[in-house]
Amino acid sequence: MSGILETSNVKMTTPICDFVGQYQESDTVRFHMPGHKGMPHLGMEALDITEVKGADALYEADGIIAESEANVGHVFGTARTVYSTEGSSQCVKAMIHLVSGLADGKAIILAARNVHKAFIYGAALADCDVEWLYAADNKSICECVISAKELEDKLLVMKEENRLPVAVYITSPDYLGNVQDIKALADVCHSFGVMLIVDNAHGAYLHFVGDGCHPMDLGADMCCDSAHKTLPVLTGGAYLHISNNAIAKEYLVDNVKNVMAIYGSTSPSYLILQSLDMCNKYLVSGYKVRLEECIEKLDALRAKLDKYVVKTDDLLKITLHMPGVSGQKLADILRSLGGECEFADKDYIVLMITPDSDMSKLDIVQKAVSEAEKLLTGECTSSVEDDYEVHYHKAVMTIREAVFSNHEIIDVTEAEGRICAAPTVSCPPAVPIVISGEKIEASDIEVFKAYGITKVDVVK
């Protein structure tokens, strides 16, 4: 892990915040966008500028944005880190585009099935083929934990068939908090000369845990972090990281900006950029200690809720499963006590906490669980372990063909046998139940219903 993190209050520049602050104070007459001209309709407009002289340009950065990105790259110890103002969604598409450019002919990506829908759009736009990895003991569409052995066996088969993927793609942590064994998976990938790319949208904080548990610390070639999910960054702020040891490092480092530009607006938000810039200072100013304290408190809470805690390695999530009480019901109870969860479905409730959370209010989780326990009567029969089955699917057209097909929206009850066009997801977790190009089976319809999905987009 980069030495910069070992001491608190390391000097860190915040060039974007400094520039915008000075611009605001200069009282310059704004003959430029945005149309609010800095007037406080919401309150923050004075800081919301555009690419004026001196403000640099996100996709051609060589000034204050380049300096700020170099700062964050130094913090995470990467070959290059670039900012996204459009979330990991933008970074995921850019990562797929970048690795597709490395293939001779059409790229194949081997992906664990629980991808976020941004992956499907990325695969459609880059027109790559996707082969799926399933985990037989999955208990939810949100998870797909792959062992190094399973990955090795799959890559051996693909090698024998002379169609090795250009990259393996995994999601870690996933929405429920499962963390993959990135080191072991990276070793397997690299023994085949294949890149490992990670959707680490939920795990920016992992670099600051112990000696570093972030994908960049554990051997992944490239990953994205939604900084906004676990760090004090405005919604939309994210990082795309390229490792110092990445396969094709120079190609990735040289091309990442141009590829990010393909998927981004030409008007990136300077509010988000300032927030990412300020976060660099936050990360080197005692964050590691605050994170450790926060994790200790969460461990104590988990111990109290032990009976219902789903054991995962995502240290900033509490995932609960109460047989006999749905996740949605528990979410309703929590809401009645003044708390709002990140995600709830029929089985789980997921709570996300950070060092910025008000720890004095954590006890409402326990109160909600005690209230929920009153609803339990006699023997509980409902259990995710019993009633979830992995749904294997067969594609009948490519993701791109399906996404760009002539399509129509129909009622889910009429969808059996039809081919999925746009991925239909409930958001969160935005994990597709059926992937574009696959036939919808009767069993999928039950899963759609369980996630409250009533309409699906199918090929005409």
Ligand SMILES: Cc1ncc(COP(=O)(O)O)c(C=O)c1O
């Ligand atoms: C696993 C995963 N990947 C990617 C994304 C997209 O991230 P963003 O909202 O930053 O675009 C999400 C969003 O929830 C996610 O859960």
